[in-house]
Amino acid sequence: xxxxxxxxxxxxxxxxxxxxxxxxxxxxxxxxxxxxxxxxxxxxxxxxxxxxxxxxxxxxxxxxxxxxxxxxxxxxxxxxxxxxxxxxxxxxxxxxxxxxxxxxxxxxxxxxxxxxxxxxxxxxxxxxxxxxxxxxxxxxxxxxxxxxxxxxxxxxxxxxxxxxxxxxxxxxxxxxxxxxxxxxxxxxxxxxxxxxxxxxxxxxxxxxxxxxxxxxxxxxxxxxxxxxxxxxxxxxxxxxxxxxxxxxxxxxxxxxxxxxxxxxxxxxxxxxxxxxxxxxxxxxxxxxxxxxxxxxxxxxxxxxxxxxxxxxxxxxxxxxxxxxxxxxxxxxxxxxxxxxxxxxxxxxxx
Numbered sequence: 132x133x134x135x136x137x138x139x140x141x142x143x144x145x146x147x148x149x150x151x152x153x154x155x156x157x158x159x160x161x162x163x164x165x166x167x168x169x170x171x172x173x174x175x176x177x178x179x180x181x182x183x184x185x186x187x188x189x190x191x192x193x194x195x196x197x198x199x200x201x202x203x204x205x206x207x208x209x210x211x212x213x214x215x216x217x218x219x220x221x222x223x224x225x226x227x228x229x230x231x232x233x234x235x236x237x238x239x240x241x242x243x244x245x246x247x248x249x250x251x252x253x254x255x256x257x258x259x260x261x262x263x264x265x266x267x268x269x270x271x272x273x274x275x276x277x278x279x280x281x282x283x284x285x286x287x288x289x290x291x292x293x294x295x296x297x298x299x300x301x302x303x304x305x306x307x308x309x310x311x312x313x314x315x316x317x318x319x320x321x322x323x324x325x326x327x328x329x330x331x332x333x334x335x336x337x338x339x340x341x342x343x344x345x346x347x348x349x350x351x352x353x354x355x356x357x358x359x360x361x362x363x364x365x366x367x368x369x370x371x372x373x374x375x376x377x378x379x380x381x382x383x384x385x386x387x388x389x390x391x392x393x394x395x396x397x398x399x400x401x402x403x404x405x406x407x408x409x410x411x412x413x414x415x416x417x418x419x420x421x422x423x424x425x426x427x428x429x430x431x432x433x434x435x436x437x438x439x440x441x442x443x444x445x446x447x448x449x450x451x452x453x454x455x456x457x458x459x460x461x462x463x464x465x466x467x468x469x470x471x472x473x474x475x476x477x478x479x480x481x
Contacts, residue, residue: 166465172206204234211259238305329418377450
């Protein structure tokens, strides 16, 4: 089983400077490598405090210089907000400086507030995503490419800065039934999340994945699956409650942005508002791999058995959770949780 950290770089309030949020995210990446995580993923968002990473490829390029083995991924580059010709060179540059450690995650985006400020129509996001991914695949696979589509007309073009990984870095797609189908058709991987829900949601996800693979006449193992999950191991109730509180904060903001509400009094800092979708801390603890080390291990093994992912990406950068405590948590995963899970999986496989 592969393990990754997912770094959102959220800012819960003005008591956190943008400088400290970014530097803490970089430090979590370095410690993740030391702890034995295989990948660090970086989000992309704009114009509010939900996430302070405007370019995950810039984070990859910087973190490439302070790490040596961990793979560095974009989760995700929001393709409708890019000019794909320029993005191709930036992908090549990032993979070069990372010595071939780039994992390229792409998605269509969902925040109208962002799209409006880029002059893009969010209603066209699925079609833009599809065409821009077509262009990326041409540019990555062909020395000279051209494209004539609904949104882009590109004459014969050569990309001068090309990736180390041939023919392309691993490509991951933010999921949805149609995009899972594309992942299977074209040999890509994909992300899934159950948010803060439990085993029933994971079971439904697995059923969707199996049906989609069957419809594409592919084996379900032909694509890698990464499960984004909130996980935390501790016997300290205050630590657990702080993690749950920050996880719920993040979800509240995500839901508000998904519903296309700005909820900002000053044009930047989003106002955290309770919603009908809020879960109690007790329910979140029941649903998620959160609690003692043994509880986290047992619950993750149960979830792995249901969903059968290839990677678990745990959320480490949440709101204003204490940085030193989170660094110790990352080390705990490397020392105890990851080895125990892989030992159990190896024993079961044997």
